[in-house]
Amino acid sequence: MTKKWSIASAACALLTILTLAGCYVPVNFPELVDVPQSARVVLPARYRIIGRSVQRRPITCLVFGTGPDVTFIMATIHGNEPAGTPLVRRMATYLRQHPEILDGRRVVLLRTSNPDGMVYNSRYNAHGVDLNRNFEAANRLNTKQSGPRALSEPEARVIRQIILEYKPNRIVSIHQPLACIDYDGPGQPLANRMGQYCSLPVKKLGARPGSLGSYAGVTLGIPIITFEMLRADSQLDAEALWRKYGKSLLAAIVYPNAV
Numbered sequence: 411m412t413k414k415w416s417i418a419s420a421a422c423a424l425l426t427i428l429t430l431a432g433c434y435v436p437v438n439f440p441e442l443v444d445v446p447q448s449a450r451v452v453l454p455a456r457y458r459i460i461g462r463s464v465q466r467r468p469i470t471c472l473v474f475g476t477g478p479d480v481t482f483i484m485a486t487i488h489g490n491e492p493a494g495t496p497l498v499r500r501m502a503t504y505l506r507q508h509p510e511i512l513d514g515r516r517v518v519l520l521r522t523s524n525p526d527g528m529v530y531n532s533r534y535n536a537h538g539v540d541l542n543r544n545f546e547a548a549n550r551l552n553t554k555q556s557g558p559r560a561l562s563e564p565e566a567r568v569i570r571q572i573i574l575e576y577k578p579n580r581i582v583s584i585h586q587p588l589a590c591i592d593y594d595g596p597g598q599p600l601a602n603r604m605g606q607y608c609s610l611p612v613k614k615l616g617a618r619p620g621s622l623g624s625y626a627g628v629t630l631g632i633p634i635i636t637f638e639m640l641r642a643d644s645q646l647d648a649e650a651l652w653r654k655y656g657k658s659l660l661a662a663i664v665y666p667n668a669v
C-alpha cells in the first residue's frame with residue numbers, strides 16, 4: 411500500500427468511527443455542490459446521523475447556526491407524503507447561500523423522518539406503525555397502527571431526541587395532502603404568519619391521538635405547525651416547491667420578524 415493510500419484509508423476509517431459514534435461530521439451533500447466554497451466557509455453546517463430506522467436506514471439531520479432561537483423543520487414522517495423532502499433539501503441550499511438569516515438563530519432540518527416508509531411509498535414505518543401516532547401524549551391510543559406503546563418506534567424516538575436536545579422554539583412538520591396550515595399548542599400566531607406567505611389556508615384540524623402535534627404542542631407547549639401541502643405537489647421539483655412554499659418556511663425561521 412502506498413503512503414498516499416494509507417493516509418486516505420486512515421482518514422476514511424476515522425470518519426467511519428466518528429459517524430458510527432454519532433459524532434458530528436462536516437456535511438458534503440452532492441446536492442449542494444453548486445454552493446460557492448465561500449458560503450461553506452462562512453456557514454459550516456453540521457450533518458449528523460442521529461439514529462436509524464427499523465430497517466437500519468440512517469436518519470440524518472442538518473444543523474445550521476448556533477444562536478439561541480431554534481426552529482426545527484422536518485419532512486416525510488408519513489412516507490407516502492414525500493414532497494417535503496426536496497423542499498427541505500432546497501431550504502438547506504438557501505441557508506448555505508444566505509448565512510445572514512442565521513444571526514442569533516439555529517435551524518435544524520430533518521429531511522426524511524420515515525426513510526423506510528418513503529422507500530415503500532407507505533404512510534407507516536416498516537413495523538406498520540403510523541409514527542405520527544406514536545408519541546407520548548395524554549390522548550394517545552394503544553392501537554395496532556399507533557404502536558404497542560408510546561415511542562416504541564426508533565423513528566419517533568429520533569424526533570423526540572432532536573426536540574429534547576435542541577429545544578426548538580417552534581416546529582414545522584411538512585405533510586400532504588390536506589392543503590392547509592394546521593397548528594397545535596400555542597401555534598396559531600405562527601400559523602397565521604406562515605399563511606401570509608403561501609396559498610394554504612390556516613385551519614385547525616384537531617389534535618390527533620399520540621401525534622407529534624399533541625406531544626410537542628400540547629404536552630411540551632412548543633408552537634408546532636403541521637404544514638399540509640397538496641397531493642399534486644409530489645409532481646413538482648425542488649425549485650418549484652421552493653417558489654411555492656419557501657417564503658412561508660422562512661417566515662417560521664425568522665418569526666416573529668417579517669421575511
Ligand SMILES: [Zn+2]
Nearest residue numbers: 488491585586
Ligand atoms: Zn401526513
